[in-house]
Ligand SMILES: Nc1nc2c(c(=O)[nH]1)N[C@H]1C(S)=C(S)[C@@H](COP(=O)(O)OP(=O)(O)OC[C@H]3O[C@@H](n4cnc5c(N)ncnc54)[C@H](O)[C@@H]3O)O[C@H]1N2
Ligand code: MOO
């Protein structure tokens with residue numbers, strides 16, 4: 001059986017990111033939050049656009065105020081007032097100053113700003129009571145960014161700072177990668193939709209809902225194909241139809257060794273290349289990963305056959321599908337699973353045979369993370385105690401216990417870690 005590391009290498013290496021030419025679309029800047037930039041952005045504006053004041057005070061020539069103090073102040077003639085948004089009208093000559101406000105353009109001739117707290121007004125003159133450093137409180141043109149150089153690189157997610165940068169660069173629209181499309185199907189004769197009363201032996205198809213939420217949270221568009229019975233023809237038709245519309249297909253159930261576990265056989269009959277059928281991970285062992293070739297220029301469709309148990313499908317989605325989906329979506333960095341070291345809050349146990357993922361919550365305690373194991377059963381059939389999970393503690397193969405207080409690696413999932 002493949003190790004988790006081997007499996008992730010096989011999977012992640014087969015993910016071809018969306019193409020900047022074929023898979024980009026234009027988004028209005030106000031709707032571009034959380035999207036991924038598809039093209040490099042360059043501005044023909046310098047930032048700041050012109051020398052301007054960082055303080056409310058007086059624009060002066062540094063030579064005029066050199067060495068001045070409360071005992072020996074410099075006294076300068078105020079020749080104009082420059083609020084933000086107004087173009088200065090004078091060139092400051094020796095012995096002169098301009099009243100200036102934060103963000104206002106520096107006048108010609110002045111090179112330094114004196115903040116008003118170290119000045120005193122005397123009629124039309126300003127008395128400077130302390131010598132500023134030359135160039136003090138001047139935000140120089142192009143000191144943040146020089147026109148024509150790269151401003152934002154493709155592959156970055158657009159969050160508040162990037163949106164503000166694009167607005168400043170006067171880009172009301174922006175080229176972003178389209179959302180990846182992820183077809184979701186649940187296999188199983190026992191499954192019903194949540195609105196149906198349960199007959200003996202039936203259960204609700206919760207995986208469809210879990211997968212849809214996970215896809216949407218990872219930046220994809222979930223295409224819900226519903227419940228497919230354990231019948232080869234129905235499954236074949238459903239998978240064939242998923243392949244026509246999706247970048248990634250995620251099914252749950254039907255990948256183990258039972259008589260009604262048809263997924264792998266159907267994938268083969270549809271011409272898939274199956275790269276793995278089992279991984280030494282708990283929960284989630286009978287994981288299938290396959291690719292379907294399409295036309296020359298098209299990226300293959302990725303197929304994830306996740307195990308049907310609710311915890312198994314969630315854990316394998318977090319561990320393998322989510323990073324693959326994020327890589328495919330065009331993210332240049334930050335798509336890989338993130339592990340953080342924490343202190344175990346309780347004893348953690350495993351049989352040591354498979355890499356074991358135990359769910360729970362991360363808490364910040366005295367400046368360090370502590371992993372609190374979810375109470376109740378860690379059976380892969382138990383969904384209930386997964387609520388509020390934001391971390392999965394990892395016990396590597398061969399490790400049967402990590403004692404309370406010892407260090408443990410925790411995979412970040414769901415909500416960010418908090419208190
Ligand atoms: N003889 C063996 N049996 C099993 C093995 C094994 O190695 N040898 N592996 C076990 C492990 S581990 C897992 S995990 C499961 C995986 O089974 P499948 O992927 O084939 O899934 P199903 O058999 O279809 O269902 C398993 C379980 O999950 C429930 N389920 C399925 N779909 C959903 C859904 N959409 N929403 C909620 N719950 C779902 C289903 O009712 C079953 O209880 O195989 C073990 N068996
Ligand atoms: O690999 Mo399974 O998910 O342990 O029940």
Ligand SMILES: [Mg+2]
Pocket residue numbers: 253254255256257258260261
């Ligand atoms: Mg089965």
